[in-house]
Amino acid sequence: MRVCTGWRRFLIFLPLLFFFPHFFSVMELHQKAAVETIHKKQSKKSDHLVLGPAAGQGLPNRLQCQGTRALNKTHFSAYGASSAGDNIALVTVFTIYNTSLGGRADKPLSLFTVGNVSYNKEEKSMAILNAFISFTQVSMPRSNIIILTDPASDLAVHRNRVTVHPIQGEYSRDKLMLQRIRSYIAFLETRIKELSQRQGPAHHYIFTDSDMAVVGDLGHIFRDFPNFHLALTFRNNKEQPLNSGFIAVRGTHDGLLRAKIFLQKVLNVYRSKYMSASRMLGDQLALAWVVRSNPSFDARRFSKAQAFLEDVGGASVLFLPCAVYNWTPPEGAGQFHGIPLDVKVVHFKGSRKRLMLESWNFFSSSDISDMLCLILMSGRTKYDF
Ligand SMILES: *[C@@H]1O[C@H](CO)[C@@H](O)[C@H](O)[C@H]1NC(C)=O
Numbered sequence: 001m002r003v004c005t006g007w008r009r010f011l012i013f014l015p016l017l018f019f020f021p022h023f024f025s026v027m028e029l030h031q032k033a034a035v036e037t038i039h040k041k042q043s044k045k046s047d048h049l050v051l052g053p054a055a056g057q058g059l060p061n062r063l064q065c066q067g068t069r070a071l072n073k074t075h076f077s078a079y080g081a082s083s084a085g086d087n088i089a090l091v092t093v094f095t096i097y098n099t100s101l102g103g104r105a106d107k108p109l110s111l112f113t114v115g116n117v118s119y120n121k122e123e124k125s126m127a128i129l130n131a132f133i134s135f136t137q138v139s140m141p142r143s144n145i146i147i148l149t150d151p152a153s154d155l156a157v158h159r160n161r162v163t164v165h166p167i168q169g170e171y172s173r174d175k176l177m178l179q180r181i182r183s184y185i186a187f188l189e190t191r192i193k194e195l196s197q198r199q200g201p202a203h204h205y206i207f208t209d210s211d212m213a214v215v216g217d218l219g220h221i222f223r224d225f226p227n228f229h230l231a232l233t234f235r236n237n238k239e240q241p242l243n244s245g246f247i248a249v250r251g252t253h254d255g256l257l258r259a260k261i262f263l264q265k266v267l268n269v270y271r272s273k274y275m276s277a278s279r280m281l282g283d284q285l286a287l288a289w290v291v292r293s294n295p296s297f298d299a300r301r302f303s304k305a306q307a308f309l310e311d312v313g314g315a316s317v318l319f320l321p322c323a324v325y326n327w328t329p330p331e332g333a334g335q336f337h338g339i340p341l342d343v344k345v346v347h348f349k350g351s352r353k354r355l356m357l358e359s360w361n362f363f364s365s366s367d368i369s370d371m372l373c374l375i376l377m378s379g380r381t382k383y384d385f
C-alpha cells in the first residue's frame with residue numbers, strides 16, 4: 001500500500017516537476033495581469049469600444065439612432081458631392097517625435113489594435129493622420145491637404161492631393177501649441193506672397209487639428225458668409241469659449257492679411273500671459289483673451305449655438321458653433337444633447353483617438369450617419385489613446 005501510495009505521489013508530482021519553470025512564468029504573468037487590471041481601473045481607459053445609450057434621442061434636429069443604425073440621413077445626402085472642397089485646403093500641423101520611434105530595448109513595444117491592424121506608438125499617430133486625410137477626402141473630394149511639419153521630422157505621406165510643407169521652428173512637445181500658431185503665421189505669409197504672383201480664384205484655408213474627422217462639406221461657409229476674414233468655433237463655456245482646433249481663413253489678400261495679424265496678436269498674448277499653460281490650453285486662452293479684449297464684444301452670444309459675425313481688432317470674424325463645426329463626444333453629463341443633423345466636423349479630443357480609428361474602420365463597411373451613431377454611443381468612454 002505504502003509503496004503504491006509512494007508511487008502514486010511520485011506520479012502525481014512528476015508533472016509538476018515538468019511544469020516548474022512554466023509555473024514561475026505563469027505566476028509572473030498573473031502578477032502582470034493584476035498590475036494591468038489595477039492600472040486599467042485607475043485610469044479607466046478602454047482598449048475597445050464601449051457602447052452606451054445614444055444621447056439626443058427624441059430631440060428635433062438631432063440624429064436618431066437604433067443601435068448603430070441611423071434613422072436620419074437627410075443632411076448627409078449631399079455628402080461626397082464630387083465638387084466639394086474646390087479651392088479649399090485643410091492645413092494641419094503634424095510632427096513625429098523620435099522618442100516615439102520604435103521601442104527602447106528595455107521597454108517592450110506596446111501595440112494598439114484596431115480592427116485587424118496593430119499599431120506601435122508611431123504607427124498609431126500616423127494612422128490618425130491618415131484617418132484625418134481619408135475622412136477629408138471622402139467628404140470634400142476636391143480639397144487639398146497641407147501638412148505643416150518640422151523640417152527635421154522625416155514625414156513621408158504619399159497620398160493624392162496631400163503636400164508636406166516644412167516650416168522651421170521649435171516643435172518640442174511642450175512648445176507645440178505655441179509653435180503651431182507660429183507655423184500658421186509663417187504659412188499665411190507664404191500664401192500672401194504667392195497670391196501677389198497669381199491670378200484666379202481665391203484658395204481658402206482651414207487650419208484644423210489632425211484628430212478631427214470632416215463629415216460634411218465645409219466649403220459652404222465661404223459662400224454663405226461672404227464677408228468674414230477668419231472663422232473660429234465657439235461653445236457655451238465661460239472659461240474656454242473658443243477651441244483652437246478649427247480656424248478658417250478666406251483666401252483673399254485681405255482675408256490672409258487680417259488673419260495673419262489676428263494670429264500674431266494671439267501669439268503675443270500667449271507669450272505674455274499664458275506661457276505657464278503652453279503645453280495644452282495656452283492658445284485657447286489667448287484666443288479668448290484677444291476676442292474679449294474688443295470692448296464691443298458681447299460674450300453672451302456664446303450661449304446660443306448660432307453663427308454670428310463680429311469685428312475683432314479690424315478683422316471680420318465669423319463665430320461658428322462647435323456643435324456643428326467642432327463637435328466633440330461628450331466630456332461631462334448635462335451639456336450633451338446628441339449630434340446635430342447638420343454636423344460637419346467631429347473632434348476626437350483627448351483620449352478619443354482610438355474612437356477616430358475605430359470609426360474609420362466601421363465606416364469602411366457602413367455609411368457616415370451610422371458611423372455617427374457609433375460615435376454618439378461610444379464617445380463617453382475614455383480610451384487607451
Ligand atoms: C429623424 O428620424 C426620426 C425617426 O425616423 C423621425 O421621427 C424624425 O422626424 C427625423 N428627423 C428629421 C429632422 O428628419
Ligand SMILES: *[C@@H]1O[C@H](CO)[C@@H](O)[C@H](O)[C@H]1NC(C)=O
Pocket residue numbers: 115116
Ligand atoms: C482586414 O480587414 C479588412 C476589412 O475588413 C480586409 O479588407 C483586409 O483584408 C483585412 N486584412 C487582413 C490582414 O486580414
Ligand SMILES: *[C@@H]1O[C@H](CO)[C@@H](O)[C@H](O)[C@H]1NC(C)=O
Pocket residue numbers: 098152153
Ligand atoms: C531626433 O531627430 C533629430 C532630427 O532628425 C536628430 O537631430 C536627433 O539626433 C534625433 N535624436 C535621437 C535621440 O535620435
